[in-house]
Amino acid sequence: MNKTIDNDNKVLACVDQSAFAPAVAEYAAWAARRLAAPLEFLHVIDRHPTLGTDQDHSGAIGLGAQEALLSQLSSEDEQRSRAAREAGRVFLLQLRDRALGSGVAQVDTRQRHGDVEETLSGQQEGVRLFVLGRRGEAASADAQKALGGHVEWVVRSMQRPILTVPAQYREPSRVLIAFDGRAVTRRGIEMIAASPLLKGLPLHLLSATDAPGRHQKTLDWAQQTLRTAGFEVTAAGAPGKPAAVIDAAIRTQGFDLLVMGAYSHSPLRSWLFGSNTTALLRATAIPTLLLR
Amino acid sequence: MSIQTLRQDWLSNVRNDLLAGLVVALALIPEAIAFSIIAGVDPKVGLYASFSIAAIIAFVGGRPGMISAATGAMALVMVVLVKEHGLQYLLAATVLTGVLQVIAGWVKLGVLMRFVSRSVVTGFVNALAILIFLAQLPELNPQTAGVTWHVYAMTAAGLGIIYGLPYLTKAVPSPLVTIVVLTGVSLALGLDIRTVGDMGELPDSLPVFLIPDIPLTFETLQIIFPYSLTLMVVGLLESLMTATIVDELTDTPSDKNRECVGQGVANIATGFMGGMAGCAMIGQSVINVKSGGRGRLSTLTAGVVLLILVVFLGDWVKQIPMAALVAVMIMVSIGTFNWGSVRNLREHPASSSVVMVATVLVTVFTHDLAKGVLTGVLLSGFFFAHKVGQILRVRSTSEDDGRARRYHVTGQVFFASADRFANAFDYKEVIDRVSIDVSRAHFWDITAVSALDKVVLKFRREGTEVEVIGLNAASATMVDKFGVHDKDGADDLLLGH
Numbered sequence: 092m093n094k095t096i097d098n099d100n101k102v103l104a105c106v107d108q109s110a111f112a113p114a115v116a117e118y119a120a121w122a123a124r125r126l127a128a129p130l131e132f133l134h135v136i137d138r139h140p141t142l143g144t145d146q147d148h149s150g151a152i153g154l155g156a157q158e159a160l161l162s163q164l165s166s167e168d169e170q171r172s173r174a175a176r177e178a179g180r181v182f183l184l185q186l187r188d189r190a191l192g193s194g195v196a197q198v199d200t201r202q203r204h205g206d207v208e209e210t211l212s213g214q215q216e217g218v219r220l221f222v223l224g225r226r227g228e229a230a231s232a233d234a235q236k237a238l239g240g241h242v243e244w245v246v247r248s249m250q251r252p253i254l255t256v257p258a259q260y261r262e263p264s265r266v267l268i269a270f271d272g273r274a275v276t277r278r279g280i281e282m283i284a285a286s287p288l289l290k291g292l293p294l295h296l297l298s299a300t301d302a303p304g305r306h307q308k309t310l311d312w313a314q315q316t317l318r319t320a321g322f323e324v325t326a327a328g329a330p331g332k333p334a335a336v337i338d339a340a341i342r343t344q345g346f347d348l349l350v351m352g353a354y355s356h357s358p359l360r361s362w363l364f365g366s367n368t369t370a371l372l373r374a375t376a377i378p379t380l381l382l383r
Numbered sequence: 384m385s386i387q388t389l390r391q392d393w394l395s396n397v398r399n400d401l402l403a404g405l406v407v408a409l410a411l412i413p414e415a416i417a418f419s420i421i422a423g424v425d426p427k428v429g430l431y432a433s434f435s436i437a438a439i440i441a442f443v444g445g446r447p448g449m450i451s452a453a454t455g456a457m458a459l460v461m462v463v464l465v466k467e468h469g470l471q472y473l474l475a476a477t478v479l480t481g482v483l484q485v486i487a488g489w490v491k492l493g494v495l496m497r498f499v500s501r502s503v504v505t506g507f508v509n510a511l512a513i514l515i516f517l518a519q520l521p522e523l524n525p526q527t528a529g530v531t532w533h534v535y536a537m538t539a540a541g542l543g544i545i546y547g548l549p550y551l552t553k554a555v556p557s558p559l560v561t562i563v564v565l566t567g568v569s570l571a572l573g574l575d576i577r578t579v580g581d582m583g584e585l586p587d588s589l590p591v592f593l594i595p596d597i598p599l600t601f602e603t604l605q606i607i608f609p610y611s612l613t614l615m616v617v618g619l620l621e622s623l624m625t626a627t628i629v630d631e632l633t634d635t636p637s638d639k640n641r642e643c644v645g646q647g648v649a650n651i652a653t654g655f656m657g658g659m660a661g662c663a664m665i666g667q668s669v670i671n672v673k674s675g676g677r678g679r680l681s682t683l684t685a686g687v688v689l690l691i692l693v694v695f696l697g698d699w700v701k702q703i704p705m706a707a708l709v710a711v712m713i714m715v716s717i718g719t720f721n722w723g724s725v726r727n728l729r730e731h732p733a734s735s736s737v738v739m740v741a742t743v744l745v746t747v748f749t750h751d752l753a754k755g756v757l758t759g760v761l762l763s764g765f766f767f768a769h770k771v772g773q774i775l776r777v778r779s780t781s782e783d784d785g786r787a788r789r790y791h792v793t794g795q796v797f798f799a800s801a802d803r804f805a806n807a808f809d810y811k812e813v814i815d816r817v818s819i820d821v822s823r824a825h826f827w828d829i830t831a832v833s834a835l836d837k838v839v840l841k842f843r844r845e846g847t848e849v850e851v852i853g854l855n856a857a858s859a860t861m862v863d864k865f866g867v868h869d870k871d872g873a874d875d876l877l878l879g880h
Contacts, residue, residue, distance in 0.1 A: 148674050149549035150406040150556035152666060152718025160673050161632055168634060 100219040101129040101199075105211065105245075108182055110258050111224025113189075117260035118378060119222040120190045125288050128219055129197035132186050134179045135210045136172070136202060176202065207241045211249065220288075221245065221253040225372075243369065246353055246381055252282070253353070256378040263292065263348035263378065269337050269371065270298045270313060270326075272306040275352035279382035280313045283350065284320035295346065296326040299336035334370040341375055353381035392447045396677045403676025404684025407450055407667055409559040411437070411689050412700070413711040414667070415453045416579055421518045422458035422659055423465040424473065425583035429453040430693050431590045432477075432658025437686030439649040440663075441679045445641030446626040448633065448677045450667040450685055451649065455515045456621050457614055457660050459750045464610045472607055474595035478654030479604075479611035480618065484647030487619060493639035496623050502735040503759035504624050505724045506742025508665060510755055511621070512720035513747050519709045519716075522577065529577040534706045537565050537576070541710025558711045565707040566699070579708065580701030586693050590656040616753040618662035622646050625663035632672045666715040734766040772799035775824075777807035787816040797827035801834035810841045817842050822853025832858060 104119035106112045116132070123130035183200035190198045203210045211221070225242060246253055266289055270276055283289055296313055298306045310326050317324045329336045341349065353368045372379060411433050419429030433452035440451040465473050487493075521527055523534065541561045548557035569576060579585070597603050626637045642663075650660050671681055693700055728736045738759050746755025775794035782789050788809075796804050808819075819838070826832055835851065842849045 147549070147553045148402055148406050148556060149553045150410050150558050150670050150674060151545050151549050151714060152669055152673070153546055153714070154717060155722045156673070156718040157628065157632075157665075157669050157721070158723050160669060164632055164672075165634070 101131050101217065102126065102220045102222060103214060103218045104130065104132050104186075105207070105221065105223040106132055106134055106183075106186060107224075108178075109224060109226070111226065111256070112182075112186065114256050114258050114260045115222055115224050116186045116189055117193070118254060118256045120193045120195050121262060122220055122222060122254060122288060123190070123195045123198075124193070125290070126219065127196070127287070129199065130190055130195050131199045131201060132183050132190075133210070133214065134183050134200070134202045135207050136175045136179055136204050137206050172204075208244055208248070211245055215249060215251060218251050221249060221251055223253065223255055225255050225257055243372075246368070246372070250383050252383065253381045254378060255372065255381070257376055261347050263289075265344075265346045266292050266294045266348045266350060267337070267340060267344075267346040268294055268296050268313075269333065269349065269351040270296045270306065270310060271300070271333065271352075272298070272309040273352060275382070277309065277313070279350065279352045280316055282382055284316050284322070289348075289350075290321070292348075293323045294325070295340075295344075296324060297337060297340055298326070298328040299331055299333040300328060334374050337371060338374045341377055347377050348380060349375055349377055350380045350382065353383060392679045394678070394680070396675070397680060399675035400678045400680035401684050403671050403674035404681040405688055406556045406674045407671045407676065407681065407685040408688035408692065409556050409562075410667060410670055410711065410715070411450075411452055411685060412693060413558070413562065413703075413708040414455075414664070414715065415689070416582065417518065417708055417712050418453045418455050418458040419659070420582050421455060422461045422473070424470055424659060425585075426579060427584050427586040428470065428473075428657065428659050429458075430586050430689070431656055432653050432661050434686045434690040434693075435590060435653040435656045435658050436649045436661045437682050437689070439652050440645050441683035441686065443641075443645035443648045444679070444682070445638035445643075445645055446629055446663075447635075447637075447679045448668070448671060448681055449622075449625055449629045449637075449642075449663050450671050450682055451622065451646065451661060451663045452667065452686070453659055453661040454618075454621065454664050455518060456511055456617050456752050457662055459514060459518075459752070460613050460617055461610060461659065462750070464607070468606060471596045472603070473659055474654045474657060475597045475603065476607040476610045476614065476654075477658065477660040478595065478651050479607055480614040480660045481647040481650030481652075481654060483611055483615040484619060484650060485644050486647075487615060488640050488643030488645075488647060491640050492619070493623060493643050496620075496627075496639070498760055498764075499620070499624075499756065500735075500738065500759070500763045502731075502738040503742050503756055503763060504627075505721050506739040506759050507620065507624060507746070507752060507756055508719060508721050509724060509739070510743045510746035510752065511665065512716045513743065514750065515712060515719065516716040517747070519712050522705045522709045527577075529575065529581070531576065533574050533576055534704075534709075537568070537704060537706035538710050538713070541565055541707050542713060545710060545714050558714065561710055562703055562707045565710075566703050569704045570702060574704070577705040578701060579703045579705065582705070585697050585700055586690075587697060589690070589694060590658070592655055593657060595654065613751065613753050614660050616756075617751075618646055618650070618660065619643055620752065620756055621665070622663035625665050625668050628665060629668050629672060632669070633677060666719040669718065734770075738762045738766065768797070768799040771795050772797070772803070775800045775803060775807075777804070779809075783816070786814065787818070788812065788814055790817065790819045792819065792821045792824040795825050795827060796821075796831035796834065797825075798830040801830045804831070805834045805838055808838055808842070810845055814847055816848045816850070818850040818852055820852040822856050826854075826858040 102119050102123040104115050106115050119130055179202050183202065187198045187200050223242060223245060242255060246255070268283070294317060296310060298310055300306055306328065310328065314324050314326050337349070340346065349371070351368065351371060368381070412430070415429040415433040416426040419426045422429070436451045436453065444451065461473055461476070464476060522530065523538065524530060544561040544564060545557045548560055622642055623639055626639060626642055630637050646662060653661065671685070724739060741762055742755045742759035745758040746752050749755070772795065775796060777790055777792050779788050779790045790808060792804070821835070826835065839849045839851065
């Protein structure tokens with residue numbers, strides 16, 4: 092597990108040319124500084140190969156139609172790829188310079204062809220934390236939608252912690268941990284206790300349940316674990332639906348980072364009965380750290 | 384199949400898909416009618432087939448953006464069946480073809496496509512273009528009733544519009560303009576020339592489900608099975624080749640086995656809807672991609688628009704002069720033909736050109752694309768065996784002051800090179816001992832091993848002692864399921880031990 096390659100255990104910031112990119116870069120730099128980890132900016136060029144652009148509706152095919160069409164389509168693709176590559180490079184360089192300026196020791200950039208899903212699954216090895224915007228380029232036009240389609244997919248399929256961030260950067264100072272006593276959350280507590288990411292920040296454990304006292308034992312355990320690791324911890328239980336309780340706490344008490352365990356159920360079950368993770372992700376406007 | 388893929392396949396290119404589907408539908412109508420005439424059935428059989436295949440393959444096919452419908456390649460196969468047994472047997476054969484294709488997809492026959500070389504594919508495409516062209520000739524034959532000079536003039540004018548109009552505007556499909564203008568002229572002048580209406584019944588309603596009216600006996604199966612088998616092969620060949628072409632044009636992958644199953648499902652349904660068997664179409668798929676079609680929606684649009692046009696504008700479709708259809712089909716034939724392959728005849732290796740030309744000739748003379756492709760594949764195999772057979776060298780050095788000789792065999796020994804191998808030894812040499820080092824050769828089959836046995840025997844008859852070195856390694860390649868490719872050291876074993 093513990094490879095000593097320099098690029099290992101990096102923070103991977105997934106950026107595209109949307110309004111979220113600067114915030115993603117800032118949060119990623121923040122995480123990289125706290126973790127003392129290398130930071131990599133990843134820009135995926137999806138050239139949408141299923142999109143036809145031709146305006147020729149003549150329907151006539153003449154001598155060598157197929158060869159002519161092949162060379163025309165490939166040269167169009169070539170031009171598009173080149174333009175996208177150059178634009179992406181300049182864009183990544185700006186982000187890199189900013190991150191270096193903010194004090195991250197090691198920053199790298201990478202551009203890849205393909206789609207976001209495929210690329211991230213391929214890159215997962217050696218990543219300590221993914222940072223991505225709550226919505227990408229593809230979903231930006233649709234402002235109603237709080238959560239991009241890619242984001243939900245990434246959160247579901249990645250086996251690494253993921254930080255999803257809003258468009259505005261605010262350095263996290265008060266952390267809310269959504270606690271429900273499930274195994275995935277308990278593992279999350281251990282991860283937080285062991286990681287330097289949140290060291291020194293006040294933590295608040297919030298357990299939302301209809302049966303008061305149900306999680307008391309595990310809540311005590313969590314508090315104890317975090318205290319032992321040197322955190323300043325408070326804990327509370329509140330009745331109601333998790334999404335509503337947590338949303339209310341964020342609104343009234345000014346938290347600026349939410350931590351939770353993500354998707355313990357199968358996609359089918361979530362699709363049928365709804366998922367707490369998705370509901371919370373949609374409801375909150377603050378950065379959310381999802382632990383797997 | 385995730386929601387993501389579904390959305391990508393269907394909704395990533397909506398506007399272009401709808402427009403391209405429309406263009407394709409307009410070009411599909413004349414084709415479906417023309418191919419029905421080739422097969423010897425009413426135009427409605429081809430039109431229902433084109434609708435049903437295009438609409439169904441849009442959902443179940445493995446290659447988004449590819450157009451499937453009633454095709455010339457398939458129509459040519461069914462001519463005799465229709466002539467001797469009638470339409471109902473064709474419908475039954477269509478269903479059976481579909482069943483065979485589904486099975487082919489399940490057992491992943493698609494992988495056999497890698498034995499079909501580039502030259503065979505080119506030959507197939509060219510033969511198809513030639514056959515489509517030849518099928519138009521009866522409409523241009525002065526002996527056919529109703530073919531007057533008007534027909535030639537209209538066909539020429541039609542081709543003029545098809546190729547000339549895109550220079551003025553690319554917004555409207557020029558084949559459509561051709562059909563509209565020629566129909567208008569023919570009606571205005573009251574010309575007495577052959578029209579689509581003379582060719583047989585057109586659809587007057589949406590297709591209905593019906594079971595082919597045939598006796599369910601073994602004799603029936605005996606009649607339709609050979610046709611269904613050929614139809615399956617031809618349909619899958621053209622579909623997989625077209626899928627490869629579309630893959631190449633759009634630089635996206637496709638699922639070939641899903642395409643096989645999809646073609647099968649489409650044909651089964653089509654047989655029950657009174658349509659003839661079909662497959663993917665090279666010309667139409669090129670038109671679709673050229674018009675901007677990429678997703679499944681383009682294929683669905685093509686099928687649905689075709690049906691709507693034909694059912695609701697049937698009276699107008701009847702009036703279309705055959706000359707207009709001939710012009711469109713000549714365009715399809717020209718657009719399908721691979722003209723680069725003619726230029727390349729001289730530049731490419733002679734063996735490739737022979738394979739291509741043989742595929743074309745056999746297909747054109749038998750009217751059976753399956754036979755043409757089989758010829759091409761076999762010839763490619765022969766040529767390849769011949770070429771690889773050349774990679775064999777036998778050197779020898781004399782040892783032990785002329786009392787012994789050592790032969791070093793390098794290269795490939797198999798049925799095509801076994802004779803050369805056996806003849807490379809000097810049996811008349813007066814010598815005590817011979818050693819044959821085969822550790823740097825491969826013995827691929829039984830012929831090779833028996834050739835070595837023969838060599839050893841011949842030396843023994845001369846009273847020479849023979850020792851064979853390294854045979855185990857050399858014949859390791861002979862075992863059919865050697866499966867060394869994925870084990871350690873496989874490269875060493877296959878590339879000279």
